[in-house]
Amino acid sequence: MLRPLTRDVAIVSFAEMPAVRREWERDEVEMLVPVITEAIEGSGIGRKEIGFTVSGSSDFLTGRPFSFVIALDAVGAWPPIEESHVEMDGAFALYEAWVRLQHGDIDTALVYAFGRSSLGEVRDVLAMQLDPYYVAPLWPDSISLAALQARALLDSGRATEHAMAEIAARSRSRARSNPNAQVAGAFDVDALLAEPYLVSPLRRHDCPPISDGACAMVLVAGDRARRAKTQLAWIRGIDHRIEPHALGARDLTRSPSTALAAERAGVSAGAVDVAEIHAPFTHQEIILRDALGLGPDVDVNPSGGALAANPLMVAGLTRVGAAARKIMDGSARRAVAHATSGPCLQQNLVAVLAAEPEAVR
């Protein structure tokens, strides 16, 4: 942290909608109502006691302006509430809530995210994130850009196609125990490698599924958190950093923004039991593992990660939620969660969660 912080903040509950390829029947409000209700009920905090509400989503997925406006109707904002929204992954909404709780005048926050990647051609939609003058007109789709990054990583000698297939097989095997995963099963690495390229050097298994989803999280701070009777996941550090947008200005095989965020969040201050890494493409897990400084003994993505379910704007906050669950169920003492945004890992957030409240000062 840059400066001493005064308040400890913890995750008290997390709920997610099982990710699906296409949500046909429910709109955003109907997707959110069950997860927000579950998160609030799981927190033991009354809906009217929530001090701050903040969400993450993107209008370009829904294809309509102000998609978060209607989504707010899932919260029950009456009497009117203190509320904000980021046009980003919900993990960055979590960051805003964490900052807000540092002010000290409120003790509770609700964070939620929703994303329906199925409503458009998401590969092409994401091309609209690029420099609108020099890059977007070329329509480089998101898988092609990831393929450029994968090729650079393979050329650097730090990855092989075999290692990438192993990541896919491991993630989807772990996802079999995650009821919210969309793609899960036992896959044979050699069989995966026999498949044709989708965009060389990426095969279908190297890419995330297209997912619709939603999730919600409740935070508590200060004495209110210390009085909690359940095991909380304490946020011991959280930071995010962005890199230049111009792909040519970056070494795509490294993630310095992740490394810096990890340093600021205090990842290396203790042993890491579990890491939930937001790596939509297999090769990105290798880059991010390096940047986070995780050793071979760290259990990475027991949820299956973004390769098992990747609802855009949701998958990052879901990583934090999945890591928090490991703390809350007692299977981990210290966990790292990571979220990414933008082409080829341009922007990254890192949070350190722990079973104990003592923050890294």
Next chain:
Amino acid sequence: MNRCAVIGIGQTKHASKRDDVSLAGLVREAAGRALEDAGLRYADIDAVVLGKAPDMFEGVMMPELYLADALGAAGKPMLRVHTAGSVGGSTAIVAAGLVRSGVHRRVLTVAFEKQSESDAMWALSPRYPFQPPLLAGAGGYFAPLIRAYIRRSGAPAEVGMQVAVKDRRHALANPYAHLHLADISLEAVRASPMLWDPIRYLETCPSSDGACAMVLADEDAAARAPAPPAWVRATAMRSEPTMFAGRDQVNPRAGRDCAAELYRQAGITDPRREIDVAEIYVPFSWFEPMWMENLGFSPENEGWKMTVEGVTALGGALPVNPSGGVLSTNPIGASGMLRFAEAALQVRGRAGAHQVEGARVALGHAYGGGSQFFAMWIVGSERP
């Protein structure tokens, strides 16, 4: 909570088409001026908070990713806020929160809209399943609310036109304003085409390209700033649901609650007396009297009297929108931040020809959506 001050303010020359600059050039014009005002360089900034209204207004998805380079954000935290029309205000509040929480010492916050890149009317008028069409953008949405206000209050039909004239006259003293209508008059407003009854063409905000930027700093950094700071005395945001029969869209509870929280934080008990100048989000003329009531400057149904009596004009007891306001300049995503920044300029004594003499306490106000979203702050010349 740590103290927070505005130590740098910059804005672009606003126009219907800034085709001399790219999106990056537009935000840098404002950010560069804010940094210059603060006596800082990009390297001195800890974090960047960007706000704008719907991405469809330019057709760039999450443009903060592309603008990271132009705003010197590489290696820093960057957040992107979007809370509908209130976004310029809520962006400033999120940025102030980074300082007040003690997380950062100097934060650059920027809001922009380059409406000429797309068509706001189109972007605001899509068809959704199971919802009545909005049709013809924001004016079509707000005109019935204005009619309801006129019916409730019995305000004379001229009030809207008087606001339109007043704000355009104010804008003549603001070199950055989009509209400089030197020959504006009641007659000209009355003769302009009726767009959405009772909103005439000249009672409507323009469609602008523009950006606004501020540097927010903690107490130590403020002490080293070359020019007097504006101290953030209170910030508040409130939101209410869209689909709720209990809403009063003419005098929304979210706005009243937001103002009440703001005054509580600032220790203000009589806003009309204790606030020297207000920059209020008035995209259609009639929203001046409506917000005067919602903000507690006037009893219900009497806000129009403030306009008629000249209270809200420069030289009046409570000048409202001395900059010319949204009626003279409307880069949508930046419009709220312009209100916040103009309020800060006033208490810093740096508003130039539209300076309110002796302004010490100022209100910045923004709203959005269908009047569900409110963001406000109070800034003062004295350290709280």
